[in-house]
Amino acid sequence: MGxxxxxxxxxxxxxxxxxxxxSVTTKYFLSMKTNTQQYPEEKxxxxxxxxxxxxxxxxxxxxxxxxxxxxxxxKACPNSCIKLEGVRGADGKRRVTTFKLDFSxxxxxxxxxxxxxxxxxxxVAEEYENSVYKRGSLLQDEQAMKWxxxxxxxxxxxxxxxxxxxxxxxxxx
Amino acid sequence: xxxxxxxxxxxxxGAVGLSGFAFIINPIVSAVVMFGGISxxxxxxxxxxxxxxxxxQSRIGPNRVGxxxxxxxxxxALKLTTKEDIKPVHRDKIPYYIAPIxxxxxxxxxxxxxxxxxxxxxxxxxxxxxxxxxxxxFTVIAILSAGWSSNNKFALLGGFRSAAQIVSYEVPLVMSxxxxxxxxxxxxxxxxxxxxxxxxxxxxxxxxxAFLIFITxxxxxxxxxxxxxxEAESELIGGFHTEYSGVKFAxxxxxxxxxxxxxxxxxxxxxxxxxxxxxxLGSLPIPGFAWFVAKLLFVIYLIMAFRWTFPRLRVDQLMDxxxxxxxxxxxxxxxxxxFCILFFGKGV
Amino acid sequence: xTDLLLSQIKLGAESQFGTDExxxxxxxxxxxxxxxxxxxxxxxxETVKETTPVLGYLHRSIEKICENRTYPQCITYTDRVDxxxxxxxxxxxxxxxxxxxxxxxxxxxQWLRMIMVELQRLASHLLWMGAFAGDIGALTPFxxxxxxxxxxxxxFEMTCGQRLTYNYIRIGGVMIDVLPEFVPKCRAFLDYFxxxxxxxxxxLTYNPIFLERTKGVGIISPEVGINAGVCGPSLRGSxxxxxxxxxxxxxxxxxxxxxxxxxxxxxxxxRYRVRMREIRESVSILRQCLDRLEPGPFETKLPxxxxxxxxxxxxxxxxxxxxxxxxxxVGDGTIKPWKCKFxxxxxxxxxxxxxxxxxxxxxxxxxxxxxLDMIVPEVDR
Numbered sequence: 001m002g003x004x005x006x007x008x009x010x011x012x013x014x015x016x017x018x019x020x021x022x023s024v025t026t027k028y029f030l031s032m033k034t035n036t037q038q039y040p041e042e043k044x045x046x047x048x049x050x051x052x053x054x055x056x057x058x059x060x061x062x063x064x065x066x067x068x069x070x071x072x073x074x075k076a077c078p079n080s081c082i083k084l085e086g087v088r089g090a091d092g093k094r095r096v097t098t099f100k101l102d103f104s105x106x107x108x109x110x111x112x113x114x115x116x117x118x119x120x121x122x123x124v125a126e127e128y129e130n131s132v133y134k135r136g137s138l139l140q141d142e143q144a145m146k147w148x149x150x151x152x153x154x155x156x157x158x159x160x161x162x163x164x165x166x167x168x169x170x171x172x173x
Numbered sequence: 174x175x176x177x178x179x180x181x182x183x184x185x186x187g188a189v190g191l192s193g194f195a196f197i198i199n200p201i202v203s204a205v206v207m208f209g210g211i212s213x214x215x216x217x218x219x220x221x222x223x224x225x226x227x228x229x230q231s232r233i234g235p236n237r238v239g240x241x242x243x244x245x246x247x248x249x250a251l252k253l254t255t256k257e258d259i260k261p262v263h264r265d266k267i268p269y270y271i272a273p274i275x276x277x278x279x280x281x282x283x284x285x286x287x288x289x290x291x292x293x294x295x296x297x298x299x300x301x302x303x304x305x306x307x308x309x310x311f312t313v314i315a316i317l318s319a320g321w322s323s324n325n326k327f328a329l330l331g332g333f334r335s336a337a338q339i340v341s342y343e344v345p346l347v348m349s350x351x352x353x354x355x356x357x358x359x360x361x362x363x364x365x366x367x368x369x370x371x372x373x374x375x376x377x378x379x380x381x382x383a384f385l386i387f388i389t390x391x392x393x394x395x396x397x398x399x400x401x402x403x404e405a406e407s408e409l410i411g412g413f414h415t416e417y418s419g420v421k422f423a424x425x426x427x428x429x430x431x432x433x434x435x436x437x438x439x440x441x442x443x444x445x446x447x448x449x450x451x452x453x454l455g456s457l458p459i460p461g462f463a464w465f466v467a468k469l470l471f472v473i474y475l476i477m478a479f480r481w482t483f484p485r486l487r488v489d490q491l492m493d494x495x496x497x498x499x500x501x502x503x504x505x506x507x508x509x510x511x512f513c514i515l516f517f518g519k520g521v
Numbered sequence: 522x523t524d525l526l527l528s529q530i531k532l533g534a535e536s537q538f539g540t541d542e543x544x545x546x547x548x549x550x551x552x553x554x555x556x557x558x559x560x561x562x563x564x565x566x567e568t569v570k571e572t573t574p575v576l577g578y579l580h581r582s583i584e585k586i587c588e589n590r591t592y593p594q595c596i597t598y599t600d601r602v603d604x605x606x607x608x609x610x611x612x613x614x615x616x617x618x619x620x621x622x623x624x625x626x627x628x629x630x631q632w633l634r635m636i637m638v639e640l641q642r643l644a645s646h647l648l649w650m651g652a653f654a655g656d657i658g659a660l661t662p663f664x665x666x667x668x669x670x671x672x673x674x675x676x677f678e679m680t681c682g683q684r685l686t687y688n689y690i691r692i693g694g695v696m697i698d699v700l701p702e703f704v705p706k707c708r709a710f711l712d713y714f715x716x717x718x719x720x721x722x723x724x725l726t727y728n729p730i731f732l733e734r735t736k737g738v739g740i741i742s743p744e745v746g747i748n749a750g751v752c753g754p755s756l757r758g759s760x761x762x763x764x765x766x767x768x769x770x771x772x773x774x775x776x777x778x779x780x781x782x783x784x785x786x787x788x789x790x791x792r793y794r795v796r797m798r799e800i801r802e803s804v805s806i807l808r809q810c811l812d813r814l815e816p817g818p819f820e821t822k823l824p825x826x827x828x829x830x831x832x833x834x835x836x837x838x839x840x841x842x843x844x845x846x847x848x849x850x851v852g853d854g855t856i857k858p859w860k861c862k863f864x865x866x867x868x869x870x871x872x873x874x875x876x877x878x879x880x881x882x883x884x885x886x887x888x889x890x891x892x893l894d895m896i897v898p899e900v901d902r
Contacts, residue, residue, distance in 0.1 A: 014729030025229040025482045049682040078594035109597040109688045230664035485658025487884045
């Protein structure tokens with residue numbers, strides 16, 4: 001008799017739990033809430049730190065790249081995908097002449113940008129549509145990677161950075 | 174409308190002196206109208222399943238082709254028909270070609286006895302329920318021969334699973350209908366609905382357990398999740414239709430959905446009062462056909478919700494569930510109904 | 522085909538009718554193997570007689586590549602060892618290198634590392650939960666799991682700029698300090714996330730079909746588990762305490778309160794329960810970490826070109842999302858490791874697959890494989 005009771009109890013318990021599961025999916029069905037972003041029409045703003053595309057910063061005022069061809073980025077790269085050459089200019093400073101980055105082997109680790117001490121390489125968050133039709137197009141030179149920094153992204157003066165750091169330290173974050 | 178077209182054609186036949194063949198006009202016209210209607214409805218159902226599953230999973234679902242993506246299925250059908258028909262080399266030719274046709278025809282033939290409205294069915298058979306059950310179980314032959322003839326190990330496993338499944342779930346399917354037949358005293362689907370009208374209640378009220386058993390085994394009959402082991406994608410890839418592509422695959426696909434429609438239509442007719450309006454809403458000017466479709470969509474929604482909520486049973490557990498749970502309970506149900514009829518007269 | 526059958530019957534009459542094993546080749550392209558794992562399964566009807574995993578389809582020789590890279594450069598490759606739980610592998614390698622060099626990261630870096638690794642554990646377990654349910658046939662939990670995982674990944678992207686291969690945890694600290702809005706956003710996520718766990722449990726835990734499929738299936742006995750080197754949640758499902766966070770605390774795991782989740786049955790359901798409970802524990806750890814996060818430097822200042830570690834060896838282990846993640850490093854006094862070896866949990870967990878599935882049905886292979894939480898890149902490396 002006990003086994004018969006447990007037989008029915010199991011069936012009813014199972015049936016109840018099936019209903020509980022159905023209630024979850026039905027709740028979502030009726031709420032009609034979606035989490036989809038429809039990409040080509042709806043573009044999400046990417047975080048500023050997004051490692052989307054590496055660009056070579058071009059100084060519009062001085063009409064030259066910031067890069068001084070110190071080779072730190074090429075040394076830091078784990079896949080050796082950066083090739084660059086530079087010459088010493090008339091003012092005695094080295095300037096980059098050719099800069100080649102092979103994006104087909106680049107893994108966007110960010111070491112080159114971190115290694116750069118001359119504010120010459122940067123990630124640009126907005127340019128994330130990087131697909132090309134030919135593999136060869138992934139080998140970009142300094143002209144393709146040329147990027148003039150817009151005014152609103154200009155690096156903050158040093159005092160401001162220090163003040164900000166102090167305020168966050170106070171806030172205890 | 175059907176009768177109008179049929180009458181016109183009959184007169185045309187009479188005009189050319191072939192009135193002797195007039196008797197074939199009615200079935201042919203009905204079949205063509207049915208085929209068109211059901212095909213469109215299946216397309217709608219595929220779209221509905223995608224939308225239902227999408228909203229259950231907080232997605233959007235198809236929304237690119239047509240308004241709300243309604244034409245998505247049309248696009249898919251076009252794609253399937255224009256696709257290359259890839260055939261395995263060492264297939265067993267005849268069963269390989271027949272299988273999708275059987276799968277499609279056997280389920281489609283089940284539609285002809287369903288009453289969509291008062292007196293509106295292609296054939297008002299006296300053995301309607303028996304006919305539906307027997308003709309739809311032909312699909313097992315299709316699936317078995319598809320699995321065997323594809324010369325694919327996964328397909329063969331799927332075919333064998335299907336044979337075991339459909340044969341064992343046929344039993345509770347019939348048994349769940351027996352109490353209704355006992356009470357109504359008829360096998361004619363039209364008369365079952367008329368009985369419900371006279372009695373003033375739908376059979377789902379006294380026979381709720383039979384309704385549940387019927388829905389469960391109908392889901393299993395149509396090879397739908399959670400009983401979709403013949404095509405269990407996580408272990409058997411495509412199951413019996415792994416090696417089918419193009420139009421043949423489309424026919425299996427169509428067959429599956431028509432099987433859902435047939436089982437749901439039987440459930441609606443037998444348990445949910447067919448074309449009868451909802452209680453207290455009988456005075457609304459809504460035709461019986463619309464009530465039928467609305468109920469049909471509700472039952473189909475239930476079957477879809479099962480698929481997108483529940484995990485899949487294992488093959489031996491499927492058998493266990495059929496033989497150890499569904500069949501004993503349906504036998505018990507028949508017994509209780511029998512006693513009720515014996516002691517309280519007709520009407521449970 | 523009929524001719525073929527007839528000829529076979531003739532053959533059988535001449536020799537003897539014999540039955541043969543039904544060998545099914547699951548993979549390397551198969552919906553349930555989560556990647557390119559190949560299983561050769563010998564069947565007797567539906568019953569499994571033998572399962573042989575064939576590995577190597579995703580072998581990229583990361584360990585060998587690491588021997589030709591400097592220590593910081595190796596970290597970019599550790600991202601690819603287990604891309605579902607990249608932070609953990611980052612941490613494993615960074616900790617090993619720090620121990621080799623005798624470095625210690627500042628407290629803020631340690632807390633940040635703990636936050637990131639626990640968030641990563643949540644993300645990994647969520648993906649596992651969805652994939653496991655999908656293997657068994659329930660497709661909806663997968664989407665729910667991914668929906669919440671997306672939020673975690675957004676947090677990562679906000680912090681380090683990448684969504685899958687973070688390269689965030691570095692030798693001597695972390696890559697960059699979190700943004701000021703990270704902490705409130707993380708708390709908001711935890712508040713949003715906690716009720717969702719109950720939802721997954723409603724969908725799966727006591728669902729009778731789910732119970733049928735997982736209870737009593739694929740039992741790892743404690744002896745078999747220990748002998749085969751099974752680790753992580755898979756072994757804790759058998760009741761063996763093996764959480765490295767408790768046994769050999771690293772970072773500040775000795776300063777936060779959390780329970781080691783143990784179940785006794787050792788079947789798929791226990792492993793599921795362990796992981797679901799670990800999700801709750803991770804949420805609690807995360808809350809404590811966010812409370813304890815203090816301002817300070819986020820990294821030890823290192824020279825741009827790293828000083829070469831001494832010629833010695835180290836084996837350092839952490840608890841990754843899948844179990845014990847060990848890194849064995851041998852330095853030879855240069856800036857590159859002489860030998861680098863990853864001890865990955867998935868590899869050992871895959872090893873018991875054959876023992877677990879023998880005598881069960883073919884559908885159980887999927888349940889067991891799913892419950893072991895195996896990631897193919899980690900198996901092959």
